[in-house]
Amino acid sequence: MNLAYEQLTAVLDPDKVAQWELDALRAEADRGEALDIYLLKGDKAPTFHEAWLQLMKNPKSPSGNVGSVAWLAEGIGIEDLQGSAEI
Structure with a gap:
């Protein structure tokens, strides 16, 4: 061995x-x-196209962004607003 x-x-x-x-x-x-x-047992990662379609299914945010990006952008915007309100 x-x-x-x-x-x-x-x-x-x-x-x-x-x-x-x-x-x-x-x-x-x-x-x-x-x-x-x-054989490896596990879920296959989604293809680029499948991931893109899933992100596009998410509704647009008020800022016009879509999907997870919208959620992240909105969260950063909220944090920025909270930070400026504390000053």
């Missing part, structure tokens, strides 16, 4: 490492869908 693997497994729970090794051996023996254990 290589050094990186040895260093990593040295700091992990030995029971989990043993289970992962058993799962890997079983997946290699069974093949097919059993190899799915090697």
Whole structure:
């Protein structure tokens, strides 16, 4: 085995490492869908177009800005107004 693997497994729970090794051996023996254990499981990030469409769904603010940018701009504007009122 290589050094990186040895260093990593040295700091992990030995029971989990043993289970992962058993799962890997079983997946290699069974093949097919059993190899799915090697696939990353997680939600895919939205594409640029999907993110843009989501931002465009948000209503415009009184300043004319759209989406999250509008929310952020409005918040900064409110903070500026509060800061100038304190003087």
